[in-house]
Amino acid sequence: MSLSTPQALIYLMVSVAAADRTMTDRELRRIGSVVRNLPVFGEFDEQRLPEVAQECAEMLAGTAGLKAVLDAAYEALSDGFADTAYAVAVEVAAADLFASQEELRLLEMIGDRFSLDALSRAAIEASARARHRTE
Numbered sequence: 001m002s003l004s005t006p007q008a009l010i011y012l013m014v015s016v017a018a019a020d021r022t023m024t025d026r027e028l029r030r031i032g033s034v035v036r037n038l039p040v041f042g043e044f045d046e047q048r049l050p051e052v053a054q055e056c057a058e059m060l061a062g063t064a065g066l067k068a069v070l071d072a073a074y075e076a077l078s079d080g081f082a083d084t085a086y087a088v089a090v091e092v093a094a095a096d097l098f099a100s101q102e103e104l105r106l107l108e109m110i111g112d113r114f115s116l117d118a119l120s121r122a123a124i125e126a127s128a129r130a131r132h133r134t135e
Contacts, residue, residue, distance in 0.1 A: 006044035007076065011059070013091070015106060026096050031053075032046075035049055038088070056069060077114070081114075082116045086110055093106075
C-alpha cells in the first residue's frame, strides 16, 4: 500500500491514539486540529480523515499490525519528514496531558524507525509540553 505524506502522518497519529486501546475525544480533536492547521496537510481533504483513520485501524488489526503501519509510513515519508512524523505523533500523545506507557513505547519506535536523534526527540517533546501546559 502506497500512502501520501498526509496519509502517512495520519496513520502515525491514529496509531498513537490507539496505542493504549483507548482513543479519547481529546486525541481525536488534536488529530483534527493538526490536519486543519499544519501546512503539510494543505492539500488534504479533511473530509477524508475518518476514511484514512479507518484504513489505519484495519491495518493495525491485520496480521502485520503496527509493523505494517510503521513500514508504510516510513516508505511514504522522505528523510526530511522524520521530525514532522515524530512531532505529530507527540502532539497526539500529549493531547491528554498524560502519555501512557504504550504511547511512550510507540513514540520510541517511531523515533527509532525514522532514525531521529535523541536531541531532536527531546526538543520536540519539550515543545509539546510547553504548548499543552495549563498551569
